[in-house]
Amino acid sequence: MASHAPMPEDLWQWVANRVPGADGGADVSWPRGNSRVWRVASEGGDSVFVKISPSVAAFEREIAGYAHAAAALQPHQAPRLLAVDLDLLAIMSSPLPGRVVRGLPLEAAEEREVHEQAGHLLRGWHDHSQAPSAHDKQTIYAAIIAQADEANACLERTAAYLDSAQCALVQCVVDELPLLVDEVPIVFRHGDHATRNWLWNPAGSVGVIDFETAAVGIAAEEFVWLSGAVWPERPDLKNAHLTGYGRPLSEAEERLLLLLAARLGVSYLSSGLTKNRPDLVARGRYVLERMARQACHPRPGSQPM
Missing domain, CATH: 3.30.200 (Phosphorylase Kinase; domain 1)
Structure with missing residues (x-):
């Protein structure tokens, strides 16, 4: 490759x-x-x-x-x-039977089946998690603080390239992310739950590969790539995936997911501008535009850091 x-x-x-x-x-x-x-x-x-x-x-x-x-x-x-x-x-x-899902020419119904099975697989993975330790929780909180800090630095570098809604969204990332950690489930995550790591066997099964980023973390972080790159234009795939997962996301998880996807988008944009990478700039704009379509109002009780 x-x-x-x-x-x-x-x-x-x-x-x-x-x-x-x-x-x-x-x-x-x-x-x-x-x-x-x-x-x-x-x-x-x-x-x-x-x-x-x-x-x-x-x-x-x-x-x-x-x-x-x-x-x-x-x-x-x-x-x-x-x-x-x-x-x-x-x-x-x-080896694992099947073909990498990203880029496969699937009919809509088959694609929904793939996403539902991938959600079911992920739930099995998560359900086998042990309770997080105090050290795990400290590590996760520190990682979220680092993401909020990164978003703040990226906002300073990219503000001139963002509209008011996008700026407000990234500011919400900075202000709200650390407040959400205690409101969401912690599991042992796969860490890169994206279609490039799913294998579809036409006999009717989905498999998963690449465990390089597996670690204890926030369950909703598994859905960041899907939330930014797939679900905005394919809500049917979100519904299929969460049907397979066996539960909807909570309000806190939905908010966290929105903010984490926005953090990823502004990071792409900042890196693209710094490295003169038009592909990263385009990817960042794609994510931010779609995340900003969702209303970005601070949650009740949230306070700026």
């Missing part, structure tokens, strides 16, 4: 010792700089996926994610961990 890079020699030796008759591996990395993933076929025709994590922290999160998936999901819903190497930050996993 991205670089079609050959597998490093030390990684190849590690793989060859574990996969009889392994081929050289096909680069199937995502089109981003730190993605390094290969599909390796064995002499029997079976395949495994091999990944080099971008950091020790990402490696540890992914291992935890695989353990959670094995406990919470059925074998057809998630790949299984086959081998790891801390020195190489290498992860070997089983």
